[in-house]
Amino acid sequence: MPLAPGGAAASPWAPVADREQQREAKRQAVLQAAAQLFNERGFHATSLDDIAARLNVSKPTLYYYVKSKDEILLQCVRQGLQMMREGIEASRAAGGQALDQLLACMHVYARIVMQDFGMCLIRVGDEQVPPESRKELRRLKSEIDQAFRRLVAAGVAEGSLQPCDPKMTAFVIAGALSWIGRWYRPDGPCTPDEVAQQCIDPLLQGVLRRTAAQPAIKRTRRGPLASRR
Amino acid sequence: MPLAPGGAAASPWAPVADREQQREAKRQAVLQAAAQLFNERGFHATSLDDIAARLNVSKPTLYYYVKSKDEILLQCVRQGLQMMREGIEASRAAGGQALDQLLACMHVYARIVMQDFGMCLIRVGDEQVPPESRKELRRLKSEIDQAFRRLVAAGVAEGSLQPCDPKMTAFVIAGALSWIGRWYRPDGPCTPDEVAQQCIDPLLQGVLRRTAAQPAIKRTRRGPLASRR
Secondary structure, three states, X not given: OOEOOOOOEOOOOOXXXXXXXXXXXXXXXXXHHHHHHHHHHOOOOOOHHHHHHHOOOOHHHHOOOOOOHHHHHHHHHHHHXXXXXXXXXXXXXXXXXXXXXXXXXXXXXXXXXXXXXXXXXXXXXXXXXXXXHHHHHHHHHHHHHHHXXXXXXXXXXXXXXXXXXXXXXXXXXXXXXXXXXXXXXXXXXXXXXXXXXXXXXXXXXXXXXXXXXXXXXXXXXXXXXXXXX | OOEOOOOOEOOOOOOHHHHHHHHHHHHHHHHHHHHHHXXXXXXXXXXXXXXXXXXXXXXXXXXXOOOOHHHXXXXXXXXXXXXXXXXXXXXXXXXXXXXXXXXXXXXXHHHHHOOHHHHHHHHOOHHHOOHHHHHHHHHHHHHHHHHHHHHHHHHHHHOOEOOOOHHHHHHHHHHHHHHXXXXXXXXXXOOHHHHHHHHHHHHHHOOEOOOOOOOHHHHHHOOOOHHHX
């Protein structure tokens, strides 16, 4: 047995703090593998055996880190939401115009739905989370939604955004960006930043072409939908 | 027993054609009740007993119309897709500029995701559909996606839409409109047409305010994301 500095026999066990860190890293690996499988196959089609197999461990080993598949899902979705909340908070804390903050939040949101936990949040419906946790998740989701609405409203107030219903506009933004989590493949041709930018641009600029001679707003009024407004 | 015209004894059974029509109407009622329950509670949390209870019939009665819960889901999602395909086809057949056709398709899409089968299509993930049917559903979804991409590309070509990557723009449109199926409540303050219009407007016009002095495209370049392009 090697001698520790000072001459005492070194323990073959790592110090407690290291072990706790390792345990947390392993717990995180369980959640990550689970999120990937949920995203690939769906929550109900994924078993604890599948998760264990992907990590090259036995199912009993998993139980050292998590209680159940339901708990895993909850933790995955909670982490996705937590990442979004922190990202949005940081974007807002960075200050600047409401428009700058909104742009930063849009990028954060888009990038997170391309990652395992964020994708899980988008792909797994609320109703798959255990009922007792649904309320907490809805509250967290609602906070994110409210943050977007406030930024849109502030953008309208500062004159950088079109006058609009902030609730609807926030839904349009969240919908277009959330959808990335449904279609995005990490092996696709674009980097996550490129995907984010290519989805954010049409939201900012609109899909209609505008020219000085033919402003877009007039063009729509001439469209088939004019009578509905 | 009453006499039928001509004097023969009238049968207490309806004519075959009527009975088939009634059977189809009842089958449709089963699918509709199921779609509503899937949307409210999620597919896995809904049992055949729940569906039977909502229709005031017994579970064995359901089996006269459908084989299994899996088959019901498949039929619901298939009907949602079929409605979209027909709506998009009709919008395109109506002719006009690509922009007019795209607008009509956007309205069709938005209105369908606010209905039971369309909402089911959005809320239930592909991976919940039985594996042997997934391919067919993906093919139908891809057709709809391709129709949007073609219209966006045609709109760019005719000069009515901003130059863009039609694939990404189609995803942004489909995402924002699909999202309606996640948050829309029929008892909300807006009619489906109002919701559709309020979601389509920001997509068309963009969220940025444009003035002659400060065109939106310049505004973004001055934003925090300029270096990423």
